[in-house]
Amino acid sequence: MKKQSIYYIEDEPYLGKIVKETLEKEGYEVVWETDGAKVLNRLHHWNPDICVLDIMLPNLDGYTLCREIKKMKPGLPVIFLTAKIETSDLVKGFEAGGNDYMRKPFSIEELMVRIEYHAKSSAAQEEEEKLEDEIQIGKYRLKRGSYELTTPTDLIRLSNRDMEVLDTLARNRNHVTERKELLMKVWGDDSYFNSRTLDVYIRKLRKHFREDTRIEIVTLKGKGYLFRVPELSH
Amino acid sequence: MKKQSIYYIEDEPYLGKIVKETLEKEGYEVVWETDGAKVLNRLHHWNPDICVLDIMLPNLDGYTLCREIKKMKPGLPVIFLTAKIETSDLVKGFEAGGNDYMRKPFSIEELMVRIEYHAKSSAAQEEEEKLEDEIQIGKYRLKRGSYELTTPTDLIRLSNRDMEVLDTLARNRNHVTERKELLMKVWGDDSYFNSRTLDVYIRKLRKHFREDTRIEIVTLKGKGYLFRVPELSH
DNA sequence: GCAAATCAAGGTTAATTAAGGTTAATGATG
DNA sequence: CATCATTAACCTTAATTAACCTTGATTTGC
Numbered sequence: 289m290k291k292q293s294i295y296y297i298e299d300e301p302y303l304g305k306i307v308k309e310t311l312e313k314e315g316y317e318v319v320w321e322t323d324g325a326k327v328l329n330r331l332h333h334w335n336p337d338i339c340v341l342d343i344m345l346p347n348l349d350g351y352t353l354c355r356e357i358k359k360m361k362p363g364l365p366v367i368f369l370t371a372k373i374e375t376s377d378l379v380k381g382f383e384a385g386g387n388d389y390m391r392k393p394f395s396i397e398e399l400m401v402r403i404e405y406h407a408k409s410s411a412a413q414e415e416e417e418k419l420e421d422e423i424q425i426g427k428y429r430l431k432r433g434s435y436e437l438t439t440p441t442d443l444i445r446l447s448n449r450d451m452e453v454l455d456t457l458a459r460n461r462n463h464v465t466e467r468k469e470l471l472m473k474v475w476g477d478d479s480y481f482n483s484r485t486l487d488v489y490i491r492k493l494r495k496h497f498r499e500d501t502r503i504e505i506v507t508l509k510g511k512g513y514l515f516r517v518p519e520l521s522h
Numbered sequence: 523m524k525k526q527s528i529y530y531i532e533d534e535p536y537l538g539k540i541v542k543e544t545l546e547k548e549g550y551e552v553v554w555e556t557d558g559a560k561v562l563n564r565l566h567h568w569n570p571d572i573c574v575l576d577i578m579l580p581n582l583d584g585y586t587l588c589r590e591i592k593k594m595k596p597g598l599p600v601i602f603l604t605a606k607i608e609t610s611d612l613v614k615g616f617e618a619g620g621n622d623y624m625r626k627p628f629s630i631e632e633l634m635v636r637i638e639y640h641a642k643s644s645a646a647q648e649e650e651e652k653l654e655d656e657i658q659i660g661k662y663r664l665k666r667g668s669y670e671l672t673t674p675t676d677l678i679r680l681s682n683r684d685m686e687v688l689d690t691l692a693r694n695r696n697h698v699t700e701r702k703e704l705l706m707k708v709w710g711d712d713s714y715f716n717s718r719t720l721d722v723y724i725r726k727l728r729k730h731f732r733e734d735t736r737i738e739i740v741t742l743k744g745k746g747y748l749f750r751v752p753e754l755s756h
Numbered sequence: 757g758c759a760a761a762t763c764a765a766g767g768t769t770a771a772t773t774a775a776g777g778t779t780a781a782t783g784a785t786g
Numbered sequence: 787c788a789t790c791a792t793t794a795a796c797c798t799t800a801a802t803t804a805a806c807c808t809t810g811a812t813t814t815g816c
Binding site: 405 | 629631633740
């Protein structure tokens, strides 16, 4: 999975440099901004996964900035950093729409864990909205939510396993799906490696798709399967 | 607005007493539990706004407990408390579904702020789901408050279990409801796994819905059920 | 080089197992 | 005792395993 992108707003040059470099070493994409005034502008044409925001900025204060950010992108998680210790600041931070709050000095590992948590849960939310439920496969139509595969004439009800296997193949249609990936995704475990279970489901699926000769599940021995499907001319 | 109710699980008697009393002085409703084993059971007939959970419990560990809690009530926020300092614990905490993590010793003011934050955002989410009391299911109407399911001609009185099972299915209508989730939500325990109790209720419900062929409860073996319902043309 | 032998990955079909369905009987609770 | 919840006993079917077959790659012998 692609590592998260982080928008880090911090005016202290020494701390900023260290944090940026450490996070980058861990594989994150980091944009470090020292000038709070530029933030909104940049957010206009960039969608980071998360904001890490120092409260004590030279000109405008972090709470106000956070409110503005949330107005523009309500779903973008914001983690506050601050040297202050007062509870009232914490309250202000959350009231401004912040999602988490860390005191300086902070452990950078802890920051990373919290970044992962917030970025993931917001990603998960978006994911849910996005994933289209129905896709066209040749003259078939796969309805994920209702476990159905339909042709103009027919309706095939898929079992749980049927669906999971087909779904994995369909996500990678016209690309290789490694056997291992299938086993992991569907059975959560590749110790089924030498069992014939997967093959049985592949056979079932092939049978279902026999009506449309443009569709095939090609075996790539030692690798996996290629679910070949005519590209939709939309 | 009514103050939040807190389920506080902590085995240290001294700390527990102080925290409970302090929170109560602030107007919170606090139930302090020292025995982790009782938690799931109590959650069954009580809906706190938030859980505050010590990780180091005598018998079972907090991560496992958290996972169980989330299975039963996915929306209930959990804040972990711990004396440990390792980052790996933090990771485990979030992986177990925890929403926040505080190190002992912690400031009780900070705890309160975080409680407010998490309780509020989960309350806001629930709001969105708009727990309306009556919903239309095909030509049936489910009246949660009065445990009734009506057709134009008929009135079916639902028992407590009938209602809980149907309610869980109805919330996820046209999406998969995992068997485990049902068992956790309705029985608070998935050790009923091999009992036939749930199946008996499913059968009862299927019987009730026989009149409307567009409605069905599809079995997804190894996964759960899909309550298929015609989308309402609002 | 090259064909025959070998071997491992995957395919096919049928049998087996385990998840879930059905019905009636038994327990609990008011 | 009447209602609801659970268990028991038996049945059905999706999921898995077993047994055997096919295919394509790799090795071996010459």
